[in-house]
Amino acid sequence: MARPPAFEKPVYVVRPLLPASDDYAALIREIWGRQWLTNKGPLQDQLELALSKYLRTPNLSLVSSGTTALMLAFRAFELSGEVITTPLTSPATINAITWCGLTPVFADIDPVSLTIDPVAVAQAMGPRTSAIVPVHIYGMPCKVDKLQEIADGRNLRLIYDGAQAFGVEIEGTSILNFGDVCILSFHATKLFNTAEGGAIAARDREIKQRIDALKALGYVDETTVALPGINGRMNELTAALGLANLGLVEAERSGRAKVADVYRSRLAGKPGLSIVNNPDGSNLQYFVIRIDNQACGISRDLFCDRLKEFNVFARRYFYPPCNEIPFYRNLPSSDPQNLKVATRVAREVVVLPHYGALGTVAAHRICDMIDYLLDA
Numbered sequence: 001m002a003r004p005p006a007f008e009k010p011v012y013v014v015r016p017l018l019p020a021s022d023d024y025a026a027l028i029r030e031i032w033g034r035q036w037l038t039n040k041g042p043l044q045d046q047l048e049l050a051l052s053k054y055l056r057t058p059n060l061s062l063v064s065s066g067t068t069a070l071m072l073a074f075r076a077f078e079l080s081g082e083v084i085t086t087p088l089t090s091p092a093t094i095n096a097i098t099w100c101g102l103t104p105v106f107a108d109i110d111p112v113s114l115t116i117d118p119v120a121v122a123q124a125m126g127p128r129t130s131a132i133v134p135v136h137i138y139g140m141p142c143k144v145d146k147l148q149e150i151a152d153g154r155n156l157r158l159i160y161d162g163a164q165a166f167g168v169e170i171e172g173t174s175i176l177n178f179g180d181v182c183i184l185s186f187h188a189t190k191l192f193n194t195a196e197g198g199a200i201a202a203r204d205r206e207i208k209q210r211i212d213a214l215k216a217l218g219y220v221d222e223t224t225v226a227l228p229g230i231n232g233r234m235n236e237l238t239a240a241l242g243l244a245n246l247g248l249v250e251a252e253r254s255g256r257a258k259v260a261d262v263y264r265s266r267l268a269g270k271p272g273l274s275i276v277n278n279p280d281g282s283n284l285q286y287f288v289i290r291i292d293n294q295a296c297g298i299s300r301d302l303f304c305d306r307l308k309e310f311n312v313f314a315r316r317y318f319y320p321p322c323n324e325i326p327f328y329r330n331l332p333s334s335d336p337q338n339l340k341v342a343t344r345v346a347r348e349v350v351v352l353p354h355y356g357a358l359g360t361v362a363a364h365r366i367c368d369m370i371d372y373l374l375d376a
Contacts, residue, residue, distance in 0.1 A: 001375055008374065011362065013286075015355045016188040016195075017252050019244035036236060037072050040216070043239040047078075047194075050246055055167065057176040057201040059208035062234040063215050066163040066185025070096035072232055076210045077157050077198055079126035082320075084357035085161075086116040087321040087334075087342045089135040093161050097133065099359065104260045104326045106323050106333040107130070109342045112278065114138065114288075114349075115342070118146035125150075131157035136165035136175060138276065138317075138351075144170060144178040144190075147335035151179075153172060159183075166192045167249065169281035176201035190286050192249050194242035196235050200237040206287035209301050255283040255356020259363045263352060266367035269372060272296025276349070285355040286317070290345070296374065300348055308344040310369045321346040 018024075026044065036042070044062055052060045070093065074083075078116030082103045085093060097104045107120035116134045132151055134142040142160070147294070151158040160178065163185035168175040168186045176182045186197035203207040210227070213220050218229030260278075267273060276288035291300040296304070304314050321342050323334035336343045353366060 003371055004372055009311065011312045011353050013315045013351050013353055014189045014338060015357055016193055017245055017248055019185055024241060024244045027244060028126065028362055029248060031236050031240060038233060041236040043236045043243060044234050047239040050243065051199065054111065054246065055176055056174045059202040061208050061211045063198050063200060063232045065196055066187065067092045067096050068232040069183035069198040069200045070161060071100055072211050072214050073103060073159050073183060074100040075214055078208055079130045080158065081130045082126060083131040083133050084121050084124045084129060085133040085136050087323040088114060088137055088318055089161065089322060089341055090318060090348060091325060092323055093133065093135055097315060104331065106339055108339045109345065111202045111341050113140050114345055115140055115142040116144050118150060122150055128263050129156060130199060131159055131238040133159050134163060135161040136168065138288050139165045139283045141168060141279065143168050157361065159284045164285045165283065166190060166334055167283040181207065189251065191283050192245060194238045197238050197242065201312060207288060217289055223270055225238045252356045253284055256354055258360050259358050260284055260287055260361035262360050262367065267370065289350050290348040291350055292348060298373060302348060304350060306373050311351060312354050312366055316347060317351045319346045
């Protein structure tokens, strides 16, 4: 086939969801009028309430980032020792564990959902295990029932990293309502963003109150410092962007669904290329494919490099897997022989550009480029 033309401008994996500038400016004018920039301002309270209703979870606490959310969750439960987690995740997950003085223990992943394998979790437990930290990777729900059963059997905390799982549901139930807590990221790359920011959804009210104090330097009232907290609060400028963006999420999901439909119809059945299917209730955060280096006739890395020639910047999320990062490589659980599925998957996954504004025409063009690369 003839070589397709490249895009004139770079096409990235995501484009941040942004409101009309006038809508954001109106909220900024409110902030200027009140001269209240942070410390649990009224817009932060409004966004927290609005998100609690939208996500159908009662005990939500807004924070400054998804990484901060994880660290606050670990401290809220006063964890110690080891926590079991997945190597196929952002380094933020593992870094937060380490920053809190905990030791990550890696367990392998399921070959279909790419989330942590409950069987591997059970095998990884030891006398120092205090928690399980599964990740809803790419917005794919973990096997929550089996993981809860394991946690209950050993009296372990179950802390979900749902950074990529905004709005995901399991049989009509918000993904935030599983485990002891689930965290979200509102980074600019996420389906819903506040530029930077995040949240923690807690199972019970007492944990939310503890997190609220921990994120506010330990203050529980004007003069009482009850806990050794940090500054993990969301500010008013960030909350304003969230309030302006929240009403756009459903349209964004609809736009992404149309792009995903093009990818699925055009890429299905190609030798060596497989689609990581999103289940019902997905948020369409990412569109993930896998490239089998042998069956596809082109390596995953060369595939990504060749797409760049067309000004398409797909990403190898998440590579390298966290067990191969130099400062985690020497952990006993980091041996690739212990993580055979994750090791293989990390060398195959590609995240294609996927956002509502991309549109179906551009999605078809990207598929033309993929056809060209696979036929070359």
